[in-house]
Amino acid sequence: MAVHDRPATEHPATDRPATDRPATEHRGGSYARRRMVSSRLIGALFLAGFLCYGVGFALVTSVVGKPGLLPVGAHRTTLVVGALLMLVNMPVDIGKGVLFFPILDRHGRRTALAYLMMISAEAVLLAIGVLFLLMVIPLHDRGADPVFALLALDANNLAYQIGESLLGLVGILLCAGLLRSRLIPRYLAWWGAGGYAILMCGNVAELFGRHIGTALSIPGGLFEVVLGVWLIVRGFRPAAYGEHSHAPAEPAYLR
Numbered sequence: 001m002a003v004h005d006r007p008a009t010e011h012p013a014t015d016r017p018a019t020d021r022p023a024t025e026h027r028g029g030s031y032a033r034r035r036m037v038s039s040r041l042i043g044a045l046f047l048a049g050f051l052c053y054g055v056g057f058a059l060v061t062s063v064v065g066k067p068g069l070l071p072v073g074a075h076r077t078t079l080v081v082g083a084l085l086m087l088v089n090m091p092v093d094i095g096k097g098v099l100f101f102p103i104l105d106r107h108g109r110r111t112a113l114a115y116l117m118m119i120s121a122e123a124v125l126l127a128i129g130v131l132f133l134l135m136v137i138p139l140h141d142r143g144a145d146p147v148f149a150l151l152a153l154d155a156n157n158l159a160y161q162i163g164e165s166l167l168g169l170v171g172i173l174l175c176a177g178l179l180r181s182r183l184i185p186r187y188l189a190w191w192g193a194g195g196y197a198i199l200m201c202g203n204v205a206e207l208f209g210r211h212i213g214t215a216l217s218i219p220g221g222l223f224e225v226v227l228g229v230w231l232i233v234r235g236f237r238p239a240a241y242g243e244h245s246h247a248p249a250e251p252a253y254l255r
Contacts, residue, residue, distance in 0.1 A: 032238075035235055035236055036235045038099055038102075038103065038236070039231045039232070039234075039235035039236045040231065040232045041099055042096060042099050042100065042231055043227070043228040043229065043230070043231030043232040044232065045092050045093075045095050045096045045099070045228075046096065046224050046225070046227055046228030047224075047225065047229070047232075048088075048092050049088075049089050049092040049093060049096070049224075050221065050224050050225055052085045052088040052089060052092065053085070053086050053088075053089040055082075056081075056082040056083065056084070056085030056086035056087075056088075056089075057082070057086060059078050059079070059081060059082030060078075060079060060082035060083060060133060062075070062078060062082075063075040063079045063082070064079070064133070064136065064153055072136055072137060072149075076137060079133075079134075079136070079137065080134070080137070083130050083133055083134050086126070086130045086133075087127055087130050089123060089126055089127075090123040090124065090126065090127040091123075092123075093119050093120070093122060093123035094119065094120050094123050096119060097115055097116040097117075097119040097120055098116065100112070100116070101113075101115075101116050103183065103236065104174075104177050106181075107177060107180060107181040107183075108177060108180075111173065111176075111177040112177075114170075114173055115170055115173055115174050115177070118169065118170035118173070119167075119170050121166060122163045122164075122166040122167045122170060123163075125159050125160075125162055126159065126160060126163040126164075128159050129155070129156040129157070129158075129159030129160045130156065132152045132153075132155040132156040132159065133152065133153065133156040135149075136149045136152050136153065139152065158207075161203045161204075161206045161207050161213065162203075162207070164199065164200075164203040164213070164217070165200050165203040165204055165207070167196070167199065167200075168196045168197065168198075168199040168200025168201075168220065169196075169200055171192060171193075171195075171199070171200075171220065172193050172196045172197055172200070174196075175189045175190075175192035175193035175196065176189075176193060178192070179193070183237050184230065184231075184236065184237070188223075188226070188227065188230065191219070191226075192220075192223045192227065194219065195219035195220035195223040196220050196223075198216045198217075198219050198220065199216060199217050199219070199220035199221075202214075202215070202216025202217055203216075203217075
């Protein structure tokens with residue numbers, strides 16, 4: 001037999017056994033599915049929170065935002081439905097913290113824990129504010145002095161401003177973690193950090209009587225909508241689950 005001849009059953013030492021390939025491909029597909037499921041769940045929660053709280057806030061404001069005596073009797077249903085929609089924000093925000101934890105934990109345990117605790121505290125503060133808001137109904141039914149209803153509204157506003165200030169702080173923390181880990185494009189992470197910083201400044205200003213919080217909340221609110229859509233469509237980058245991507249590199253403007 002010639003030296004260069006080789007039996008057909010032998011494989012070069014550098015060849016990868018064919019039986020290993022399906023397992024590797026299966027693991028890669030499993031990572032990709034897990035990554036996209038988590039990404040889409042988090043993205044859906046961002047959109048759900050924005051929609052539920054925004055619609056609920058608009059309904060509540062249409063009732064309690066009118067000057068003079070509160071028209072609770074004629075618009076009780078609107079007030080209750082709006083308040084319930086605002087309460088949905090609590091499990092939504094806590095759910096974001098829970099789902100984000102294993103992803104952020106891969107890049108920093110302290111960031112993951114801080115985000116989970118702070119977003120949960122923000123959600124509880126907003127929920128407490130909504131409970132103060134709902135107190136307007138029994139106060140009205142019992143014929144209490146309107147000043148007590150106005151105090152309940154002031155307590156709701158105070159809880160809201162503190163909660164949103166905390167949201168701005170925890171949002172900056174989240175975007176810093178996303179920026180370091182590059183789980184989303186850099187421009188998107190920078191946009192979020194800036195939007196949340198502006199949001200926090202606006203709500204702190206509200207606490208001191210400067211009514212600019214609504215206008216300054218726009219950049220951060222738009223970021224949450226864009227991030228939600230991005231996560232549903234594109235998902236986190238493969239590094240979120242230790243997955244190695246063999247796709248071509250993205251253009252520099254998307255990094």
